[in-house]
Amino acid sequence: MNSTAERRAEMEAILLAPLVKPSRFYDLGILIMAMFIMWGLYAWSEQLRHGLIVTGMRDQVFWGLYISNVVFFVSLSLTGTFLSAVLRITGNHWQAPVTRLAEVVTGAALLMAATMILVDMGRPERVFYVFIHGRLQSPLIWDVMAVTSYLVGSIIYLYLPMIPDIAICRDRLSPSVSPLRRKVYDILALGWQDSAKQQERLNKLISIMTVLIIPVAVSVHSVTAWIFAMTFRPGWDVTILAPYFVASAFFSGVAAIIIAMTVYRKVFKLEKYITWEHYRKLGWLLLALLLVYAYFSFAELLPGAYKLATHERELLNLLLTGQQAFLFWVSLLGSIVVPAVLICWRRTRTVAGLTVASVLITVTLWIKKSYLLIVPTLQVSLMPFDAPGRYHPTWVEWSLSLAAIAGFMLMVALFFRFFPVIAIWETSRAAGEGG
Amino acid sequence: MGISRRRFLQTLTWAGLGTAVYPLLSRVSKVEAKGWAASGLDPRPTGTKTLTKQWTMVIDLKKCEGCVIINKPPQCTVTCNQGHFVPEGQEWIKVSKVRGAGGGSHWMPFPCMHCQKAPCVDVCPVGASYYTEEGLVLIDQDRCIGCRVCMAACPYHRRYFNWKQQRLTPEAALAERSPEYPVPALKGTVSKCMFCAHNVRKGKIPICVSGCPMGAIYFGDLERDIITNGMEVVPLRKTLAENNAFRFKEELGTEPRVYYLPGYGQEFGREARE
């Protein structure tokens, strides 16, 4: 009994430390991200002034990096909450220390996806029209609904298990933080006293949210795929698109969580709580998802490649041997072959190896499932007067894309400036149950 | 055709909604609730029921020579561009050489097809693209949010985005913009051929029809069953039936209101015939 209490005290000391005084790395990171964001805002102001003419998009390839980023962030968002919900529901408690990280990734990614949509719009000041003039026939409106539902759901799902931890912050951090912050903790903790009755109620609520959030998470990504699948375009007009999106989003999301784990483990010194065991389990999950992804990638292409209908042939030429072939093959190599080796080979099955594999997967899936999904399809000529379309992103687009990634990281980082990365309450409970 | 695409989509969407928690949300926000409720059925006419007219275009490919024989750029395009102050880089009616199977080629003008089952209207999130009671597909640039999903949906590549503010001539600057006469074009929105809605309202034929020196373009009303190229008036249905009329990409089921009359043996093209 005594040792449990001691363990708990030590854990609180380590986990609450960054909330009072973060390390120098942390401040430096924030500074760099803020710089990227400022530059991005400048680029955006240029774009607002002159119109989308400052991008590389034109009438044929009318979507580019921006929409690629939307798809990417939506896919990032899928996993966080989804993964933690699936593991909670199946009674796996080993994940307790990483769930919060995953859920915050979800929230930040969704907010960034929404921002990127705004950036891509020709008239962003009219965005509220989707609420006052929205038409249910439009897949874009489905997306608005799905993303809003998921955002609200994820925030609730993130908040509920956090209540006890906020109460800990309220009780332990009082002398070291400003009165305002104490007040905020006080309000957010909702008078949590860790009584048996409160625990029972909270557990019930968490279970309900866990079940509710899974279909919403799947719907978000399916609907994003359907925006594309509802058109007559080669490469988009396929029934497999939604499940393929969900599968690959799960895949790249797990990779992203491994990266986040490594970063916060280092910066916040969490080696004691995020252990090799977590990496090992997530690593095998990553391998399983890699195989599913490889299967989908093949299944998506084969029927089209067999029949070679006019537009389909043009698209495949572009991808397999043409202008986009380099990116296409690099993305397959980087998302399937190399990570598989890194995970399977004993020598590289380490924290570093898995992190490298995850970085590779995240980058190449951005290429394959976002960029190569959008651009080559639009390059295909639909009409006799079309030449193969061209697209060269401009500095404005690159700046805003980098700013979006920085914005995403900044949101996650700022969140953990005020709330502990690891769910203290759940982790100590899981440890208690595990013996 | 038992169930229309729109009905199908609506049913599907409502079913999808059941799984999302959206009903809860919309109750929270009054504004949203009003918007969504109104959006269940678009207030503007969407079916064929309420149509008062059905404007139709027929292009006689036997007569169209791409204006090469008079040694000029395609006059339908030129007159349309001038008449509507069409922004630089856009051609609402585009004339293109089309290759035939026999190795020859023929000319073909492509305006917006004003599809009866228009994919662009289906996907527009805010109803900025819509059907009129006269069978047209118009764009309300004062409603358009510039998402470009309609450009993705249009299988004919007939929509253009206004990437920048167009340089205005005095007449264009003074014009009052409406869906029927989208001048001056609004930066950040979408433009396309609107079947000269402003002209036909006044009983005039479209600019490209009167602009074609060969009289290749006919325009008329399917309800009254007549078309004219500005020189002669002919019955519409009979002309279509007797001339093996076809529509572009008929297999997609978009049911365009633009018909083409073949005649060169289009599969083979002009050169092959000469």
Ligand code: SF4
């Ligand atoms: S041709 Fe394109 S823009 Fe015109 S009505 Fe049909 S789908 Fe819409």
Ligand code: SF4
């Ligand atoms: S770009 Fe404008 S017209 Fe086209 S779908 Fe979006 S809002 Fe509708």
Ligand code: SF4
């Ligand atoms: S009908 Fe009018 S708007 Fe359409 S192409 Fe002809 S002139 Fe241009």
